[in-house]
Amino acid sequence: xxxxxxxxxxxxxxxxxxxLNNLNMYMDSGERLGLIAPSGFGKTxxxxxxxxxxxxxxxxxxxxxxxxxSYKGYCPVQMIWQHPENSVNPRLKLKEVLKEGDGVxxxxxxxxxxxxxxxxxxxxxxxxxxxxxxxxxRALGGGTKFLLADEISTMLDLITQSQIWNFLISEVERRxxxxxxxxxxxxxLERVCTRxxxxxxx
Amino acid sequence: xxxWNGRKSMVCLLVLFISLLAAVTIAGxxxxxxxxxxxxxxxxxxxxxxxxxxxxxxxxxMFARTLTGLSMSIRIGLLTAAVSTTFAFLLGLFAxxxxxxxxxxxxxxxxxxxxxxxxxxxxxISFALGKGFKGVVVGISLTHWTSLARLIRGEVLxxxxxxxIKIARKLGxxxxxxxxxxxxxxxxxxxxxxxxxxxxxxxxxxxxxxxxGFGLSSEQPxxxxxxxESMKYLAMGKWxxxxxxxxxxxxxxxxxxxxxxxxxxLMDPGALHQ
Numbered sequence: 001x002x003x004x005x006x007x008x009x010x011x012x013x014x015x016x017x018x019x020l021n022n023l024n025m026y027m028d029s030g031e032r033l034g035l036i037a038p039s040g041f042g043k044t045x046x047x048x049x050x051x052x053x054x055x056x057x058x059x060x061x062x063x064x065x066x067x068x069x070s071y072k073g074y075c076p077v078q079m080i081w082q083h084p085e086n087s088v089n090p091r092l093k094l095k096e097v098l099k100e101g102d103g104v105x106x107x108x109x110x111x112x113x114x115x116x117x118x119x120x121x122x123x124x125x126x127x128x129x130x131x132x133x134x135x136x137x138r139a140l141g142g143g144t145k146f147l148l149a150d151e152i153s154t155m156l157d158l159i160t161q162s163q164i165w166n167f168l169i170s171e172v173e174r175r176x177x178x179x180x181x182x183x184x185x186x187x188x189l190e191r192v193c194t195r196x197x198x199x200x201x202x
Numbered sequence: 203x204x205x206w207n208g209r210k211s212m213v214c215l216l217v218l219f220i221s222l223l224a225a226v227t228i229a230g231x232x233x234x235x236x237x238x239x240x241x242x243x244x245x246x247x248x249x250x251x252x253x254x255x256x257x258x259x260x261x262x263x264m265f266a267r268t269l270t271g272l273s274m275s276i277r278i279g280l281l282t283a284a285v286s287t288t289f290a291f292l293l294g295l296f297a298x299x300x301x302x303x304x305x306x307x308x309x310x311x312x313x314x315x316x317x318x319x320x321x322x323x324x325x326x327i328s329f330a331l332g333k334g335f336k337g338v339v340v341g342i343s344l345t346h347w348t349s350l351a352r353l354i355r356g357e358v359l360x361x362x363x364x365x366x367i368k369i370a371r372k373l374g375x376x377x378x379x380x381x382x383x384x385x386x387x388x389x390x391x392x393x394x395x396x397x398x399x400x401x402x403x404x405x406x407x408x409x410x411x412x413x414x415g416f417g418l419s420s421e422q423p424x425x426x427x428x429x430x431e432s433m434k435y436l437a438m439g440k441w442x443x444x445x446x447x448x449x450x451x452x453x454x455x456x457x458x459x460x461x462x463x464x465x466x467x468l469m470d471p472g473a474l475h476q
Contacts, residue, residue, distance in 0.1 A: 089367075100373050
């Protein structure tokens, strides 16, 4: 499977500068692509467009040759957002959050180090790092073919970071999921990615 | 762990308030016949031991009349507030989550109902349905949902833009499912507040259309009827005719208000920190 962006351009409605200009990129299943650029160069915007949260002004996003918008129901391209506290409904218990995903396996839940006692809590009763694991688990449902990780480990300590990245690498290799990694940390990208893409060179 | 805490005493208080309201409602039903008994040998008596709230110009016991009236008002208020709130919830949700055409339709309907003076529409509906309990309840229910529906619509529009709702849609949840599972928990506190605020409105409007002669008949004394009837006698120094029913109406509304607030706080303790 291949996820590709064909000459996409994007500008937010508030009239700021053109964020993405004729961007062409692709990623294949099983590939781990690192996305680099300084702040404000459209890394998150790029993820949002690839996952279908925003419509590009020009160009199209294709998954397996078909436009991404033609996939109904569970979207095969899932994005993990930078801020977990905005990504979960504050009024749902965490076990409900896991149920939102497309049949999240116990292996994923264990692998991310989610403790059973957290499941009965509300999102405001766990820490940001603990919450982020739930967001990652939720995005790893059965139907996921591509995973876009937008700065997902920024708020974690180094031990937890390595635990989560090791798990994610083994999981995407096992299931042949394409992984897009956005990070400011050069070392992390060196360690995790198989290929790198700099938005400035586009 | 502490065995007794604020939450537990609040639950106790809540149970007490609800049973008080229920007791008044039931007691009013039991005093129904006594409230109608006229006895001209005891008319215009000020409060005394046998008639704690006094008697009126036809010798009816004001205590029985006040209780029956409160019971009637509580039932009308609760019923209409509940129906209006349900109406507002469904229409607000429908407007905000079913696309532009549905939104236009509901907003138009809200503007239409709000544009006509409440009392005029109330009188028309109540009169068309043959007045009485049914006319009043349907009339008030059909006119009081608008502002709450507008509030719910706004809230849903805002929720739709939030990240977790967008994520839920990408996780394959349909519009209806998201509305029910993700949005309803956010809307319930709003609905409860709306219900509580609607209650005194409903009672007052019931009183005013009854006063105009398009509501309840005078054998069904709701507080509004009692108060408007006592107006004439107030100037003659018969203060007890208005004081007790009026004061108890205020107490009932206050009890309702506190109950609503406590339910809200028990269901959503985090709201204090927001």
